[in-house]
Amino acid sequence: MSAAEDHPQDLSLREQAARIASGELDPNELLAATLERIDEREDELNSTPLTFVPEAEAMLAAAPPGPLKGVPLTVKDMFSMPWHGARSATADALLPPGESGMFRRLRDGGAVVAGLANQHALGWGTTGHISAYGAHGNPWDPRRSPGGSSGGSAAAVSARLVAGSVGSDSGGSARIPAAYCGVVGLKLTYGGVPRDGYTGALTSLSAWGALARDAADTRLLTEVLLGRRLERPGGAGLRVGIVRAPYWDDCDPAVVASCEQALAAAGWVTQDIELSAGELLPAAGIVRTMCELVPATPAHVLAAADPLVRAYALYARLWPAMLVARADRVRAQLRVDLVRAFERVDVIAWPTVPAPAPPLDSPAVELPSGTVPADAANVRQATAANLAGVPGISVPVAPHPSGLPVGLQLLAPWGAEALLLGAAEHLEDATGRAFVDARPPLAR
Amino acid sequence: MTSGEVDPRLAAIASQTLSLGALEATDEEVALVEMLHAILGPRLQALATCDISALAAEPNLDPGRAPQAP
Numbered sequence: 284m285s286a287a288e289d290h291p292q293d294l295s296l297r298e299q300a301a302r303i304a305s306g307e308l309d310p311n312e313l314l315a316a317t318l319e320r321i322d323e324r325e326d327e328l329n330s331t332p333l334t335f336v337p338e339a340e341a342m343l344a345a346a347p348p349g350p351l352k353g354v355p356l357t358v359k360d361m362f363s364m365p366w367h368g369a370r371s372a373t374a375d376a377l378l379p380p381g382e383s384g385m386f387r388r389l390r391d392g393g394a395v396v397a398g399l400a401n402q403h404a405l406g407w408g409t410t411g412h413i414s415a416y417g418a419h420g421n422p423w424d425p426r427r428s429p430g431g432s433s434g435g436s437a438a439a440v441s442a443r444l445v446a447g448s449v450g451s452d453s454g455g456s457a458r459i460p461a462a463y464c465g466v467v468g469l470k471l472t473y474g475g476v477p478r479d480g481y482t483g484a485l486t487s488l489s490a491w492g493a494l495a496r497d498a499a500d501t502r503l504l505t506e507v508l509l510g511r512r513l514e515r516p517g518g519a520g521l522r523v524g525i526v527r528a529p530y531w532d533d534c535d536p537a538v539v540a541s542c543e544q545a546l547a548a549a550g551w552v553t554q555d556i557e558l559s560a561g562e563l564l565p566a567a568g569i570v571r572t573m574c575e576l577v578p579a580t581p582a583h584v585l586a587a588a589d590p591l592v593r594a595y596a597l598y599a600r601l602w603p604a605m606l607v608a609r610a611d612r613v614r615a616q617l618r619v620d621l622v623r624a625f626e627r628v629d630v631i632a633w634p635t636v637p638a639p640a641p642p643l644d645s646p647a648v649e650l651p652s653g654t655v656p657a658d659a660a661n662v663r664q665a666t667a668a669n670l671a672g673v674p675g676i677s678v679p680v681a682p683h684p685s686g687l688p689v690g691l692q693l694l695a696p697w698g699a700e701a702l703l704l705g706a707a708e709h710l711e712d713a714t715g716r717a718f719v720d721a722r723p724p725l726a727r
Numbered sequence: 728m729t730s731g732e733v734d735p736r737l738a739a740i741a742s743q744t745l746s747l748g749a750l751e752a753t754d755e756e757v758a759l760v761e762m763l764h765a766i767l768g769p770r771l772q773a774l775a776t777c778d779i780s781a782l783a784a785e786p787n788l789d790p791g792r793a794p795q796a797p
Contacts, residue, residue: 474791487790560782566774569767594759597752601744601760602771609774615785618794659766672790697793 291316293726296354296446296500303353310343310353310395317355317397321444324725327425330438331357331445332416333399338366342395351507352393357400357439357448359432359492360416362386363480364396371482372404372414374587377580383480385449385491385508392507400448401435402456404592405580406483408432409459409661410646413589418643421464422723423687427640428657430460436494437464443726447504450492451483454572455635455665457492458677462635462690465679465721467501467707469493472698473672476508486575488568488669497719498678498707505700513701518549518709522628523693524556530633530664533652541689542634545680548713549706554628558620558667560613565659567610567617568666573599574607614670621671625696630706635677635690636661668694676703678710679718688718 291299291313302308318339321331339355346352363369363383368376382390389396401419403411411434412418421429422442429438433450437460440448450457452470461468471490483489491508495501506513523546525531531539546553558564577585577596585596624631637660638648646657668675674697677690691710695703711719738757752760785794 472791474789487788563770563774563777566767566770570771570774590753590755591759593752594756594763597756598760598763598767601740603775606771606775609777609779611788612779612782612784613774615788615794616782618785619783622793656766670790672792697791 290320292320292443292446294446295497296495297503299354299446300351300503313353314339314343314355314395314397317445321398324442324444327420327725328422328438328442329417329419330401330429330435330442331398332401335366335396335398339395339397342390346393346395347391349391349393349507350503351389353395354393354447355395355397355445356389357398357436357445358385358389358396359400359402359436359448359450361402361406361451361482362449367399369480369482370415371406372402372416373584374415375584377482377584378480381480384477385481387477388508388510389449391510394507397445400433400439400450402433403431404589405576406432406451406453406456407576407592407595409455409658410641410643412643412646413592420643421640422725423465423640425725426642427687428463428643428646430463430640432456433468433492433494434460437461437466437468440464440466440494440496441723441726447493447495447500449504449508450494451481451489452492452669453483453486453489453576454568454662454669457494458635458665458675458690458692459661461494461677462688463640465688465718465723466494466496467498467679467719468677469501469505469700469703470668470675471505471508471700472674485579488572488575497716498704498711501707502704505704513704516702516705518706521551521630521706523551523553524624524628524631525553526556526558526561526631526633528561533650534634534637535639535650535683537683538634538636538638538689541681541683542632542691545691545710545714546632549710550713556624556628556631558617560616563613564617564667564670565663567613568662568670570602570606570610571614571670617667618671621673629695629702631694633664633692635664635692637664639683639685639687639689664692673697674700674703676707678707679721680714681718682721
């Protein structure tokens with residue numbers, strides 16, 4: 284390792300795996316160093332509130348050959364593990380301990396679950412300031428939001444506590460924190476994986492999320508989650524669809540500039556496209572999300588939840604049922620529009636978040652349309668992928684003038700994760716890897 | 728209505744609807760619901776009142792796949 288990489292968690296996920304496989308890196312030493320680094324850097328972050336020392340050591344001792352043999356990761360609190368029932372950052376377990384489908388995929392891939400990733404409580408928010416484990420911060424500025432709801436996953440990867448973390452995405456929950464923390468976040472296509480032991484299993488919106496520092500690492504983690512190898516299409520020469528309103532028009536101008544520069548650097552051909560029910564998508568997403576999540580949440584958990592979480596649940600109960608039917612019509616139209624769009628373009632692009640990470644104590648963002656809660660602004664940018672079921676990825680691009688990361692989001696047809704990862708890798712290369720290799724102050 | 732006041736019409740509807748589900752809300756939660764309504768209400772109203780007659784329908788939705796041709 285170079286002087287700049289004198290800690291094994293400064294290595295990429297794939298390099299950790301390769302060095303373990305070749306015998307250059309002792310996985311026991313890697314695990315010990317990882318737990319030590321979590322201890323060192325967690326005071327300001329709270330991204331990883333629980334570590335699983337004996338359980339991780341047992342997983343490592345029994346790790347089968349696999350692409351991630353011996354590599355430590357963290358896992359969002361929406362997945363059960365044999366020693367931990369999923370809590371979704373609430374006071375009580377929502378699911379009993381056990382081998383969730385996601386856990387089996389990691390175990391079978393040889394990975395080691397070293398810790399629990401903090402998250403926004405119940406996944407009902409994108410800021411991370413509400414959690415039974417306490418608020419969690421952003422490695423670029425611990426007083427700012429890490430995003431959410433998979434904020435602990437993104438923060439841990441960005442701060443180099445681990446090189447990969449498993450999150451989920453019901454309304455941008457993998458992509459939004461990836462953008463806030465300057466890492467890559469991939470929302471998988473809906474379904475296609477074993478969903479048992481997953482608190483998002485009963486929704487029609489929630490998908491697993493892979494978070495890592497760059498596209499190649501995200502591909503490796505995604506392959507383990509999917510249980511199969513992915514093709515490696517190149518990302519040059521792609522046709523990119525641009526949906527101006529509201530996804531580009533109502534964003535911080537510096538965010539728009541960063542994303543436009545990245546597209547130009549990639550050399551992709553862009554063309555404007557329209558989604559016919561575009562202005563209705565945020566409402567459709569909110570209605571579908573809350574009408575699926577609220578009934579799935581036990582009453583005693585809601586009773587003990589933060590007042591804002593309870594208010595969301597109460598507000599959703601006031602909506603007329605006809606809103607759900609209307610939301611489903613908007614959703615169906617979106618899916619048809621995307622089929623038509625993907626006949627003309629390979630991917631669709633817009634900023635992952637419309638403004639960089641807000642302060643944890645006042646999570647609102649400034650947009651051309653005014654000051655709005657970060658949740659409303661972020662979900663607006665994210666929900667189309669969840670309603671449609673398509674995969675989406677957030678890739679770091681040039682930072683905001685504030686120094687905070689910015690992410691470009693790409694959407695692709697159902698099942699086209701490999702295309703997104705190829706596009707992201709091309710984007711990283713076209714920008715000299717300057718933004719995926721950037722280290723937050725906490726990791727320098 | 729000034730900031731911090733709860734629209735009495737909303738408060739009445741909220742109270743009646745929540746009572747249907749045997750749910751209780753504190754004054755703080757009602758105020759937060761009012762705040763959420765101020766933020767999300769216009770979007771939800773647009774969804775509630777838009778003409779959906781021209782929009783596609785998908786009775787057998789599978790989010791994991793592209794919609795099938797009718």
